[in-house]
Amino acid sequence: xxNLKDLKTRxxxxxxxxxxxxxxxxxxxxxxxxxxxxxxxxxxxxxSLGFILSSLAGGSKENSDLPEILVGRKNTKTSLxxxxxxxxxxxxGFNSNLFRKSIKWIAExxxxxxxxxxxxxxxxxxxxxxxxxxxILGTFDDLNNNERQLEVSEQVKNKITELFESNSVDEIFxxxxxxxxxxxxxxxxxxxxxxxxxxxxxxxxxxxxxxEFEPDKNELLEYLIPRNFLTQVYxxxxxxxxAEHAARMTSMDxxxxxxxxxxxxxxxxxxxxxxxVITKELIEIISGAExx
Amino acid sequence: MIExxxxxxxxxxxxxxxxxxxxxxxxxxxxxxxxxxxxxxSLRPGxxxxxxxxxxxxxxxxxxxxxxxxxxxxxxxxxxxxSLKDLNNQNFKNTKTYIDLExxxxxxxxxxxxxxxxxxxK
Numbered sequence: 001x002x003n004l005k006d007l008k009t010r011x012x013x014x015x016x017x018x019x020x021x022x023x024x025x026x027x028x029x030x031x032x033x034x035x036x037x038x039x040x041x042x043x044x045x046x047x048s049l050g051f052i053l054s055s056l057a058g059g060s061k062e063n064s065d066l067p068e069i070l071v072g073r074k075n076t077k078t079s080l081x082x083x084x085x086x087x088x089x090x091x092x093g094f095n096s097n098l099f100r101k102s103i104k105w106i107a108e109x110x111x112x113x114x115x116x117x118x119x120x121x122x123x124x125x126x127x128x129x130x131x132x133x134x135x136i137l138g139t140f141d142d143l144n145n146n147e148r149q150l151e152v153s154e155q156v157k158n159k160i161t162e163l164f165e166s167n168s169v170d171e172i173f174x175x176x177x178x179x180x181x182x183x184x185x186x187x188x189x190x191x192x193x194x195x196x197x198x199x200x201x202x203x204x205x206x207x208x209x210x211x212e213f214e215p216d217k218n219e220l221l222e223y224l225i226p227r228n229f230l231t232q233v234y235x236x237x238x239x240x241x242x243a244e245h246a247a248r249m250t251s252m253d254x255x256x257x258x259x260x261x262x263x264x265x266x267x268x269x270x271x272x273x274x275x276x277v278i279t280k281e282l283i284e285i286i287s288g289a290e291x292x
Numbered sequence: 293m294i295e296x297x298x299x300x301x302x303x304x305x306x307x308x309x310x311x312x313x314x315x316x317x318x319x320x321x322x323x324x325x326x327x328x329x330x331x332x333x334s335l336r337p338g339x340x341x342x343x344x345x346x347x348x349x350x351x352x353x354x355x356x357x358x359x360x361x362x363x364x365x366x367x368x369x370x371x372x373x374x375s376l377k378d379l380n381n382q383n384f385k386n387t388k389t390y391i392d393l394e395x396x397x398x399x400x401x402x403x404x405x406x407x408x409x410x411x412x413x414k
Contacts, residue, residue, distance in 0.1 A: 041303035048299060048367050052332055052360055146302075209362060214319050214333040223334050224358070231301060 004277065007270045011263060018259035024090065025252035032182065032245035038146065039179060039238040046231040053228055055211055056221060057195060067218075069161075069225055072194030073170040078115045080137065080169040081105065082156065082192075083129070084176035084236055085122035086244040087141055092251030094177060094185060094244055095124045101187040102175055106134070117169060119159065121152065121237065137163060143237060153234035157226060164193060176236040177243040183250050185243040192232055294326045296342065298352075298368045305373060311344040313366060315359055324359070324366040331361040337403045339376070340368070351376040353407050376408065 057066060083102055085095045106116045118134055120126045123141045130136070138159050140152045163169045171193050178188040190196060213220055296313050298305040313324045316338030323343075335357045342350045357370040 038302065042301060044304050045299045045301045045369055048360065048369055049358070052358060052369075056332070150301075209330045211330045211332045211360075211362075214317060214331070220332065220334060227358075234301060 002269060002273055004270070004273055007266060007273065011266045011270065014259055014262050014266065018256055018263065021252045021255040021259060025249055025256060028245045028249040028252060032242060032249055035238065035242040035245050036179065039235075039242045042231075042235055042238055046235045049224070049228055049231050053195065053224055055209065056213070056217055056224065067221065067225070069164055069193060070195050070221065076114055076170040078117060078169045079109055080117050080119060080160065080163060080172045082119040082121065082160070082172065082174040082233070083125045084174065084240045085120070085125035085128070086240070087123045087143060089124065090251065091244055091248035092254075094247040095122075095128070097185075098175065098177055098187045099125075099128050103132075105173075105175070105189070119156065121156070137168070143241065149237050149241070150234060153230055153237055156233045157229040160192065160229060161226060174233065174236050176240040177247075179239050179243040179246060182246045185247055190232060190236060192229060195228075293364075294324055294328075295365045296324070296368070297365060298370060298373065300370055300373065305370070310342045310349075312342075313368075314341040314343060315368065316340065316354065317359070324361055326364060328361045328366075330363075331359075333359050335359055335368075335370070339407045340373075353404055355404070 057070060081102060083098065085098055089095070109116050116134065118125075118129050118136045119138045119140075120129050120136055121140045122143065126136075126139045126141060138156075140155060143149050143152055160169075160172055164172065171191070174190045174192060176188060176190070177185040180186050293309045293311060294313070295307065296310045297307045311325070314321055315324060315333075316336050317333040318336050319333070321338075322333070335354060337355050338353075340352045340354050341348045353374045353376055354368075354370045355372040357368060359369070360367045
């Protein structure tokens with residue numbers, strides 16, 4: 001029979017766990033709102049930039065004089081995957097889904113004879129890729145506020161430009177959790193080099209409008225390409241942080257509910273045990289009295 | 293009227309109907325008005341002015357960026373922007389833009405100082 005005192009301690013410890021998880025849920029919910037706003041408001045800039053870039057690149061497609069950094073190299077030997085995870089755990093399947101997808105992607109690339117290297121953003125990605133046998137070209141962590149997120153995006157941009165220009169990598173992809181809704185996140189790829197053509201995504205066809213450019217296309221491209229990397233990386237960092245808070249919110253909500261169920265069950269056992277003890281004592285007293 | 297939409301990497305700063313906007317293009321200032329031909333240009337650091345009736349309504353300092361004109365929309369993608377209205381030599385040094393610029397780019401910073409200290413800009 002379970003000890004009454006043990007049960008009591010058990011109940012109180014589950015109660016305090018529930019307090020913690022429900023507090024974490026609240027925190028995640030309020031952080032989510034902020035992160036979501038940021039992610040949504042930054043989308044305007046990146047959409048416009050993408051539009052400009054694709055109307056620039058689209059117009060000169062026939063000339064095929066586009067720089068390699070835009071269209072990628074012809075024979076790809078090495079591929080860089082930027083994995084954007086979270087710094088902290090306790091957010092359900094957020095990181096493990098991401099890593100599972102990245103492993104699949106790496107295997108696919110390997111079967112085509114392409115070597116994959118990693119740029120890890122977030123503590124979880126760093127520790128995960130350190131455990132498996134893969135070359136890590138750079139790590140970034142502690143993305144706990146907006147300034148830091150911008151700073152990291154800048155560093156990532158510099159890093160990838162340097163890596164591409166030194167011929168260390170031939171194509172660059174970024175993998176992050178896309179914020180779909182408060183209860184759904186989806187690991188998503190975005191191609192940085194070669195440039196993802198946006199006409200697949202939106203029906204607005206930039207080629208329909210013939211823009212005048214000032215200064216000329218190549219100079220504009222030179223200015224735009226690093227800027228595009230920055231916004232793409234920054235955008236996915238923001239998107240991933242919104243998704244992280246959403247994931248944490250749902251998983252902490254579940255944890256709180258489970259703790260509640262557990263408390264109910266434990267309380268039931270506690271009451272039963274208590275009653276059994278009383279009955280037992282009564283029987284002892286009565287049978288003692290009868291014996292006299 | 294043309295719809296002027298000013299966007300920074302973080303957010304939409306403002307969006308409103310204006311008669312004319314004068315922008316510091318890399319190869320010279322230009323005015324954005326209704327039915328301008330489709331046009332994309334980069335911006336140099338300098339002053340952006342919103343005009344109506346040949347008068348400057350509002351002035352801003354932009355540290356660089358891009359502009360896209362298409363139909364009735366003028367979209368300005370800025371790196372950093374600061375309204376000149378409440379800016380003067382005493383307090384502009386405390387603004388975030390100035391602090392960022394001071395760290396990053398002395399040249400842009402000088403232009404900023406020129407723009408802000410020139411009374412005719414206001």
